[in-house]
Amino acid sequence: MALIVQKYGGTSVGSTERIRNVARRVAKSKAEGHDLVVVVSAMSGETNRLIALCKEVQSNPDPRELDVVVSTGEQVTIGLLAMALKELGVEARSYTGGQVKILTDSAFTKARIQHIDDAAMRADLAAGRVVIVAGFQGVDELGNITTLGRGGSDTTGVALAAALKADECQIYTDVDGVYTTDPRVVPEARRLKTVTFEEMLEMASLGSKVLQIRSVEFAGKYKVKLRVLSSFQEEGDGTLITFEEDENMEKAIISGIAFNRDEARINVVGVPDKPGIAYQILGPVADANIDVDMIIQNVGTEGTTDFSFTVHRNDYQKALRILEGVQSHIGAKSVSGDDKICKVSVVGVGMRSHVGIASTMFRTLAEEGINIQMISTSEIKISVVLDEKYLELAVRVLHKAFGLDQEA
Amino acid sequence: MALIVQKYGGTSVGSTERIRNVARRVAKSKAEGHDLVVVVSAMSGETNRLIALCKEVQSNPDPRELDVVVSTGEQVTIGLLAMALKELGVEARSYTGGQVKILTDSAFTKARIQHIDDAAMRADLAAGRVVIVAGFQGVDELGNITTLGRGGSDTTGVALAAALKADECQIYTDVDGVYTTDPRVVPEARRLKTVTFEEMLEMASLGSKVLQIRSVEFAGKYKVKLRVLSSFQEEGDGTLITFEEDENMEKAIISGIAFNRDEARINVVGVPDKPGIAYQILGPVADANIDVDMIIQNVGTEGTTDFSFTVHRNDYQKALRILEGVQSHIGAKSVSGDDKICKVSVVGVGMRSHVGIASTMFRTLAEEGINIQMISTSEIKISVVLDEKYLELAVRVLHKAFGLDQEA
Numbered sequence: 101m102a103l104i105v106q107k108y109g110g111t112s113v114g115s116t117e118r119i120r121n122v123a124r125r126v127a128k129s130k131a132e133g134h135d136l137v138v139v140v141s142a143m144s145g146e147t148n149r150l151i152a153l154c155k156e157v158q159s160n161p162d163p164r165e166l167d168v169v170v171s172t173g174e175q176v177t178i179g180l181l182a183m184a185l186k187e188l189g190v191e192a193r194s195y196t197g198g199q200v201k202i203l204t205d206s207a208f209t210k211a212r213i214q215h216i217d218d219a220a221m222r223a224d225l226a227a228g229r230v231v232i233v234a235g236f237q238g239v240d241e242l243g244n245i246t247t248l249g250r251g252g253s254d255t256t257g258v259a260l261a262a263a264l265k266a267d268e269c270q271i272y273t274d275v276d277g278v279y280t281t282d283p284r285v286v287p288e289a290r291r292l293k294t295v296t297f298e299e300m301l302e303m304a305s306l307g308s309k310v311l312q313i314r315s316v317e318f319a320g321k322y323k324v325k326l327r328v329l330s331s332f333q334e335e336g337d338g339t340l341i342t343f344e345e346d347e348n349m350e351k352a353i354i355s356g357i358a359f360n361r362d363e364a365r366i367n368v369v370g371v372p373d374k375p376g377i378a379y380q381i382l383g384p385v386a387d388a389n390i391d392v393d394m395i396i397q398n399v400g401t402e403g404t405t406d407f408s409f410t411v412h413r414n415d416y417q418k419a420l421r422i423l424e425g426v427q428s429h430i431g432a433k434s435v436s437g438d439d440k441i442c443k444v445s446v447v448g449v450g451m452r453s454h455v456g457i458a459s460t461m462f463r464t465l466a467e468e469g470i471n472i473q474m475i476s477t478s479e480i481k482i483s484v485v486l487d488e489k490y491l492e493l494a495v496r497v498l499h500k501a502f503g504l505d506q507e508a
Numbered sequence: 509m510a511l512i513v514q515k516y517g518g519t520s521v522g523s524t525e526r527i528r529n530v531a532r533r534v535a536k537s538k539a540e541g542h543d544l545v546v547v548v549s550a551m552s553g554e555t556n557r558l559i560a561l562c563k564e565v566q567s568n569p570d571p572r573e574l575d576v577v578v579s580t581g582e583q584v585t586i587g588l589l590a591m592a593l594k595e596l597g598v599e600a601r602s603y604t605g606g607q608v609k610i611l612t613d614s615a616f617t618k619a620r621i622q623h624i625d626d627a628a629m630r631a632d633l634a635a636g637r638v639v640i641v642a643g644f645q646g647v648d649e650l651g652n653i654t655t656l657g658r659g660g661s662d663t664t665g666v667a668l669a670a671a672l673k674a675d676e677c678q679i680y681t682d683v684d685g686v687y688t689t690d691p692r693v694v695p696e697a698r699r700l701k702t703v704t705f706e707e708m709l710e711m712a713s714l715g716s717k718v719l720q721i722r723s724v725e726f727a728g729k730y731k732v733k734l735r736v737l738s739s740f741q742e743e744g745d746g747t748l749i750t751f752e753e754d755e756n757m758e759k760a761i762i763s764g765i766a767f768n769r770d771e772a773r774i775n776v777v778g779v780p781d782k783p784g785i786a787y788q789i790l791g792p793v794a795d796a797n798i799d800v801d802m803i804i805q806n807v808g809t810e811g812t813t814d815f816s817f818t819v820h821r822n823d824y825q826k827a828l829r830i831l832e833g834v835q836s837h838i839g840a841k842s843v844s845g846d847d848k849i850c851k852v853s854v855v856g857v858g859m860r861s862h863v864g865i866a867s868t869m870f871r872t873l874a875e876e877g878i879n880i881q882m883i884s885t886s887e888i889k890i891s892v893v894l895d896e897k898y899l900e901l902a903v904r905v906l907h908k909a910f911g912l913d914q915e916a
Contacts (some may be wrong), residue, residue: 116564150584156524158591165594168602169587172580176558179577183566186573194576198606199651243607 101133102267103225107235107257110144111274112331113177116184119143122272122331123184130190130230137221137231137264139257140181142173163208167237167247171197174234174253181232192230195220197237197245202256204238204246211238211246213255216263233260254315262322269324270338271311276330277339278303280504281357285495288505292355294340299355300326302447302481316341353450353457354502357495358481361442361488363393364416365473368407368423370433373400380430381407384422390415394443394476394483404433408474410485413439441473442491445483446498458482464501470494509541510675511633515643515665518552519682520739521585524592527551530680530739531592538598538638545629545639545672547665548589550581571616575645575655579605582642582661590640600638603628605645605653610664612646612654619646619654621663624671641668662723670730677732678746679719684738685747686711688912689765693903696913700763702748707763708734710855710889724749761858761865762910765903766889769850769896771801772824773881776815776831778841781808788838789815792830798823802851802884802891812841816882818893821847849881850899853891854906866890872909878902 106126113119122140130136142150150170154161161169178194185192197204200220204211221231235253238246248255254271261269277291278300295303297320301313311328319326320343329338371377378397385392394410411419416439423435451457461482465472470493474485486494499505514534521527530548538544550558558578562569586602593600605612608628612619629639643661646654656663662679669677684699686708691697703711705728709721719736727734728751737746779785786805793800803817819827824847831843859865869890873880878901882893894902907913 116561119565153524153584153588154591157527157588158595162591162594165587165590165602167587168590168604169584172583175580175583176561176577179573179575180561180565182573182576183562183570186570187566194573196576196653199653245604245607 101135103135103137103264104129105137105139105257105261105264105266105269106272107139107253107270108141108272108331109253109274110141110147112272113140113142113181114144116180119177119180120184120187123181123188123190125272125331126181126185126230127188127190135225137225137233137260137266138181139233139235139253139260140174140177141235141253142170143177146173146176164244167208167245171234171237171245171247174236178232178234185230185232190230191228192232193224194232194234196234197256198239198243200233200238202233202238202259204240204248206240206242206244206246208244208246210249211240213238213248213259216259218263221260221264252312252314254312255318258315258318258322258324258326261324262318267325268327269319270327270329271315272329272331274330274332275328276333276336277328278341279356281359281495281499285359285492286357286499286505288499290504290507292339293337294342295355296449296480297326297341297343298480299447299449300341302445302478303356303358319343353454354446354448354504355450356447356504357498357502358445358447359442359491359495361491362413363410363441363443363485364413364419364437364439365408365410365441365485366416366419366423366435366437368427368430368432368435370404371407372431373403373405377405377430378407380426381423382409384426385409385411385419388418388422390419390422394474394485396474396476410441410443410474438473440488441485442488442494443483443485444491444494444498445481446502447481449480451482452479460501461498464497465494468493468497509543511543511545511672512537513545513547513665513669513672513674513677514680515547515661515678516549516680516739517661517682518549518555520680521548521550521589522552524588527585527588528592528595531589531596531598533680533739534589534593534638535596535598543633545633545641545668545674546589547641547643547661547668548582548585549643549661550578551585554581554584572652575616575653579642579645579653579655582644586640586642593638593640598638599636600640601632602640602642604642605664606647606651608641608646610641610646610667612648612656614648614650614652614654616652616654618657619648621646621656621667624667626671629668629672660720660722662720663726666723666726666730666732666734669732670726675733676735677727678735678737679723680737680739682738682740683736684741684744685736686749687764689767689903689907693767693900694765694907694913696907698912698915700747701745702750703763704857704888705749705751706888707855707857708749710853710886711764711766727751761862762854762856762912763858764855764912765906765910766853766855767850767899767903769899770821771818771849771851771893772821772827772845772847773816773818773849773893774824774827774831774843774845776835776838776840776843778812779815780839781811781813785813785838786815788834789831790817792834793817793819793827796826796830798827798830802882802893804882804884818849818851818882846881848896849893850896850902851891851893852899852902852906853889854910855889857888859890860887868909869906872905873902876901876905 326341734749
């Protein structure tokens, strides 16, 4: 018997029939003797419908009022799920974010959770009731309704698990776990039984969009055991996200190959190699609210150096124009870029203590005649920027080279 | 400059375009220098959609959870109206029932308001903001979401006006006031400039469905000045509902002719004329949760009496079966009934001090050959039950007989 927080996303509760399915799954866990807190998103499509209504009234909706309207999506789902459980004879009670209460700051549409009051939930659990909580929402100190931003229901689930010291936080989604890479690119991709928090973080930020980054960070901070499961399959243990080093002793060196094609590269060539140059280049970009991902600066020669970074592809033209504007001020020879790139990353905590990962990666790509444009490394990943056209090929050959198609 | 509570029903806010219209009307009142609290219903059709969703999940929805789901309807409207006002440059802030807070008992789906906290609203009004409040909803002492039942938004409006000691509570609807009778039956029907609370109460309960009875009772209890207006007409002062006797000094004797055809009549003939017989007849009916409207018992002769009452037509068969079941126990000769009846009432505070109203009414009906089945009177109304086929004729001739087609 354990205390489990289960989170079901919009697709899992996309119709009343699916809500009844979720109720059956919750009832089954309850029958196994677990205490359950269930977090749900709005029915799929509902949040977009509500936002569209708001935009019909105000082209740039007031954030406070937007949250008032949008938060109704999850409120409908909690009530329906409670009814579905009662229909199965399982006692349940629903809570809005404000009712729990989930206290946030006042940053409407992107609020951050500050505190969770667990008294009402604990009383319900003690009375044998399933607790159902609206994801994605909270209240600030003045009682204003806030939302956590897109994907915030995952964060609600993890935050509740942390507050309740739950044994596990199960995120039910439309995939049945974290894979060694995207099965649509590499059919041999395997589901990982476990993945470490750091790997998951790299996998998520690198484009394996199973979980919201913020919820994973949150889980890491509070040491919440996260498990990703499919809400459409009856069987399967999904993928457990772990935080304990010793659990990883037996793990493979490399866990997966992540990739994305959302980015664009910008090069500033021949800038004076002097202190402050990185700030002079990236300051104006940051001022324009453009997020920068990879940043590469090589050791300079002959008093100048080359500086490269990647931005989201949507920000490419804007960032390029900004750099062209400051080029003479910086004293750079040229500014150029490319938005036909992709990023491929080899991720694994095992690489910390194993040499040769980088050389295997580079050799594998070289054997296929794939040119590497940029390289960036962290303790648990090596990322390369390639011409976009090589993406599938690179992912496939790396997946094979690191033996990810073999059962660990 | 006055403090005005305005309430807009579901039809008035039935689309984003109509919500923008309401915003323009509110902005106009604001520009005239008034302090405004605006109560809104769910967009028309929305409450029914939400109830249907609930019934898909649970055939007999759990009342607590039903309120959680259904209350989202008004929550969407308050956010949208606040945005529409901001779009017009008018500062506004929305409140759910729980945020105000409107404290109710815990009778889910039909809660009663117990207290309203006016602090937040007063602070907003002082700051020049329009306050927007979700109608129909509140919270109980434990923070559970409650709803006031159908039509509860009117009650919210009146209750807010009472709590804030507002100068007037304006109910915007799809009619432009209270008429001497239904203009669809009598084209000469006129809009009343004023109507007393008691008359309104009789008119509402007798089928002039402009306002919810409960809200009118509430207004009477707290002496709230109620005005009924059309949300679709730019001009017009609607009908003011008054509570002060002296305002009625100059009023016509009869204010209007109310009617309905929702009822059915049940007769219990030849019951022993002894104490407790009324309870023996009506007790089983009340136990079956059937509401009884008119009750008539005549003076008995030869130790027996006849007992008649009316119920809603939907309850007719059920009530009839109940009475047939207890007939022998009561010792009644026979039980019969008729569901092809109508009720027509002449209403007016003036009749208190004027004789001859009843005789004018009965003579007028007799002249048309209309047989009267039952008669019931109160201080300000006389109701008769007639064969349903005479309804339109009876209303027309009475409207003329009491001079209601003439300007007062």
